[in-house]
Amino acid sequence: MKVLVIGAAGFVGPYLIRHLTADMGATVFATKLPQETLDVPNAAVLDLDILQPDAIAATLAQVQPDWVVHLAAQSSVALSWKKPNLTVAINVQGTVNVLEALRGQAQPPKLLMIGSGEEYGIHPESAYPIAEAAALHPCNLYAATKACAEQIALIYAKAYGMHIVSVRAFNHIGPGQTPQFVVSDFCKQAVEIECGLHEPVIRTGNLSSKRDFTDVRDVVRAYGALMECGTSGMVYNVGSGHAIAIEQVLQMIQAQCRVPFTVEPDPARIRPVDAPMICADITALQRDTGWMPEISLAQTLTDTLDAWRAQYQS
Numbered sequence: 001m002k003v004l005v006i007g008a009a010g011f012v013g014p015y016l017i018r019h020l021t022a023d024m025g026a027t028v029f030a031t032k033l034p035q036e037t038l039d040v041p042n043a044a045v046l047d048l049d050i051l052q053p054d055a056i057a058a059t060l061a062q063v064q065p066d067w068v069v070h071l072a073a074q075s076s077v078a079l080s081w082k083k084p085n086l087t088v089a090i091n092v093q094g095t096v097n098v099l100e101a102l103r104g105q106a107q108p109p110k111l112l113m114i115g116s117g118e119e120y121g122i123h124p125e126s127a128y129p130i131a132e133a134a135a136l137h138p139c140n141l142y143a144a145t146k147a148c149a150e151q152i153a154l155i156y157a158k159a160y161g162m163h164i165v166s167v168r169a170f171n172h173i174g175p176g177q178t179p180q181f182v183v184s185d186f187c188k189q190a191v192e193i194e195c196g197l198h199e200p201v202i203r204t205g206n207l208s209s210k211r212d213f214t215d216v217r218d219v220v221r222a223y224g225a226l227m228e229c230g231t232s233g234m235v236y237n238v239g240s241g242h243a244i245a246i247e248q249v250l251q252m253i254q255a256q257c258r259v260p261f262t263v264e265p266d267p268a269r270i271r272p273v274d275a276p277m278i279c280a281d282i283t284a285l286q287r288d289t290g291w292m293p294e295i296s297l298a299q300t301l302t303d304t305l306d307a308w309r310a311q312y313q314s
């Protein structure tokens, strides 16, 4: 199997490439933006900006993949409030560019579309865990663009008979994630406190929100399983199936941190609109693939803290 991973220089890409090559025996071509660096063994790395439609077509013609995994995105909710035009351009127009390039191939490769659990938006707590048939009520710019891109991909699957499997990925975490995301942010602050780089206080946004966290290494196994066993035209939640309050995650980090710290609310970290609860119903994923998460949250936090420790020691 030959796989083209688009947008591979982000958080998920290197983990996915490792899984595809080492565990699934795939031949992988990975794309990055020209200004990014991507150092992965066992994969050929190409430059590609999905805002350049001709470049996508040329890459497909060059690689001739069996599968494309579309990871490329402006993936930060916080940035989507600040840069709505950029978020719409990359997440919606960029996805249409990918779909059009695929459609232009004599034999369009199969596509794994990566959407987000954020697409569900705000539902009453009784609606969770939430299944794929639930209504989408995106409540931030990022979520709205991912919902829009997913709907467009479903239309391409139906209208043109293209093989497209869609994912709604819930919060994924692990070593190497940027501190724009809450768990990595807390782990980074904790390690800075350990290193004496700032006072023993962690600044937080809304701690009562509940989220469904999965280790990125489990997430990429789910993506591989869906490439093997997912049904075209279907959308699959990828998450742990359990929600935990951010406050509890912070307490787990506190328990692993080598120096005690206190917690202080930071108004700058509170989002304009925030869903109080997000949790995936993963019945469809488990039914079609047999996938189960294997890495505990405590282990993920240990590994994420260690990754920050390694960064500050180097």
Ligand code: A2R
Binding pocket: 006, 007, 008, 009, 010, 011, 012, 013, 032, 033, 036, 048, 049, 050, 051, 070, 071, 072, 073, 074, 075, 076, 090, 094, 114, 115, 116, 169
């Ligand atoms: O924004 P950057 O410089 O971090 O680059 C991101 C890249 N990207 C693009 N690639 C090609 N053409 C573009 N016009 C373009 N704009 C941005 O896609 C980044 O290297 C990559 C996405 O990686 P992350 O932002 O780290 O997302 P992550 O966590 O790997 O999630 C993968 C997918 C995304 O579609 C998320 O929305 C979804 O899973 O949750």
